[in-house]
Amino acid sequence: MKEFSSKHRILILGASGFIGNAIYKELLGYFRTFGTYRVPKKVFEDNRQFFQYNVEQDDVYEILEATKPTIIISCLRGEFKAQTIAHHHIAEYLIAHDSKLIFLSSANVFDAYSKYPSYELDKTLSGSVYGHFKIKIENMLLRLPKEKVAILRLPMVLGSQSPRLKELKQHLQDKTAIEIFPNIIMNVTTDSKLTQQIHYIINQNKYGIFHLGSTDLVHHDDYFKDIVTKITTQDDVLYKLVYTTNEDRYLAVLPKFNKLPGHLEITSLEILEDLTK
Numbered sequence: 001m002k003e004f005s006s007k008h009r010i011l012i013l014g015a016s017g018f019i020g021n022a023i024y025k026e027l028l029g030y031f032r033t034f035g036t037y038r039v040p041k042k043v044f045e046d047n048r049q050f051f052q053y054n055v056e057q058d059d060v061y062e063i064l065e066a067t068k069p070t071i072i073i074s075c076l077r078g079e080f081k082a083q084t085i086a087h088h089h090i091a092e093y094l095i096a097h098d099s100k101l102i103f104l105s106s107a108n109v110f111d112a113y114s115k116y117p118s119y120e121l122d123k124t125l126s127g128s129v130y131g132h133f134k135i136k137i138e139n140m141l142l143r144l145p146k147e148k149v150a151i152l153r154l155p156m157v158l159g160s161q162s163p164r165l166k167e168l169k170q171h172l173q174d175k176t177a178i179e180i181f182p183n184i185i186m187n188v189t190t191d192s193k194l195t196q197q198i199h200y201i202i203n204q205n206k207y208g209i210f211h212l213g214s215t216d217l218v219h220h221d222d223y224f225k226d227i228v229t230k231i232t233t234q235d236d237v238l239y240k241l242v243y244t245t246n247e248d249r250y251l252a253v254l255p256k257f258n259k260l261p262g263h264l265e266i267t268s269l270e271i272l273e274d275l276t277k
Helices: 018-027 060-067 080-096 129-141 163-174 191-203 220-231 268-275
Strands: 009-013 032-037 050-052 071-074 100-106 149-154 156-158 178-180 184-186 188-190 208-211 239-241 249-251
Touching (some): 009 060, 080 129, 100 191, 188 191, 220 268
Parallel strands (some): 032 050, 156 188, 178 239
């Protein structure tokens, strides 16, 4: 029988998605790990650690009762109202049990600000529906006892199997224009580095707000041109320049208070190298 190095039972909501599945694979060998999937697929149906869960139709409480997690990792996608209800139920579960939630949020909780990068204790303000939704969930969770919640604000997450890289390769194959944003200054990360960071947060029993992006900032247009140069030798690549503002606009999350150890940090150049391994 497999021995696990921790008492933790982990439930990953959205474990069939790009980020959720990367987290599942990282934690599987160390903890008793469960996951949910939305669309029936044999690889998940045959895995007894996976439960089918549709956030719009199913009650998350049934999954929580079946798995009895000490740590819930929320990578959920789906209709925002349904997700809000699910997180209300998760919050109730956390209060009633010795459990903790790791919530994957987004740099978009700051997308109404444009002049500076954002730090953990900065006030959130969003002009987008997505950012506003993430703020709503964050505010709900911040009312819980602080040791019950870790909020991870993420920039763009890349990886060799990321939807964004697949989309990029499809544009190259179809010879269609790749949208780039010359005025956006951002940071980035990879699925592999993010999963290591989450593993550390679990092992060290960390809580609070974490900004998990590259230590340096890049312009969206320059960085995507660098990615394209790495993955193709085509010299007839088409770009569509999208200007959302006349001036540089920051969409970057940097840590000031909850910094992780040096080996868990990453630079945009390291990410670029990682994409082409």
